[in-house]
Amino acid sequence: MNRALLFIPLGIFIAMGVLFWVGLGKENKDVLPSPLIDQPFPEFAAKALESGTGVSAKSLLGQPMLVNIWATWCPTCKAEHEFLNTLAADGIRIIGINYKDDDFKARQWLTAYGNPYEFNVSDPDGKLGLDLGVYGAPETFLVDSQGIIRAKHVGDLNPRVWKKLKPRFEAMQ
Template identity: 35%
Template sequence: MAKISPLMILPPVLFAGLAATFWIGMQRDDPDALPSAIAGKPAPSLELTPLGDLPAFGDEALDAPGVKLVNFWASWCAPCRVEHPNLEVLAEEGVPIYGINYKDNPDNALSFLDELGNPYVAVAADVNGRTALDWGLYGVPETYVIDGDGQIVLRFAGPITQRVMDSQIRPALKEAAD
């Protein structure tokens, strides 16, 4: 009978442990939830530059009356492509969305919007990532629901899927409007 080496058992044991870790992680109620230090606080100030000839925006837009979304995105971001149709749905429903293009080539960003459509009422670029840092951005895409007083009601990290729209974004929009 051949002797089994501990080194022969190690790969399957490691694989099983890793698989169990992933499975447990996916069982959380909200796998996309990340803690936000700025929820319930005023939206941080913006240090943005115009993106092509598109309408730009600044702090005054976020302080204006009415509920709005701020969406950080980039042309190189695959999940941004996934969420884009859902942003267009929200825009068609009348939700004002302000886009912040994150550390992107301006020509690529403009091509992205030309190809997929522009759901934003205004869009600007965060070329050096300063605004993203102030907002506590983990990565793109990331979306914030802002109320009429300029307060952050919700921060959502990750692509907005239909499930996320129904379970988180729309309830936060309703809360922000109350």
């Protein structure tokens, strides 16, 4: 048997390794695509966490907003909460979706840390989150005045992220 043939598997292995290594660098790990971009916010009927009154997708119409998915069990949500309070104080409309959480704990959280939300949708079973394709908390959607989702951010909303999202949000005004 020709000794050169013994090196063919090694050559194939090295070529596959190089392709794998090059492919790792091309992936944008900060973006999780959403099929809901440029689609209407999913229909829902729920109760507002604060008042217990009914809210639906129609409650989101009228002006651009951020829809923030959060939970008391989420440490990253606590990290972003102060910045959300800052945005709300600057006049940014924010709607909350309390995801897979206890309503009582959520109300306590909002009392303790401030409530940047116009209202919160209680989503204890995660059904609305599932309809939105939520991977976990926190996640934030940019929604225009007609209720169309224009962008999605997975992870905490902070000054660095807002610097990138703010032009898109302002373009919806």
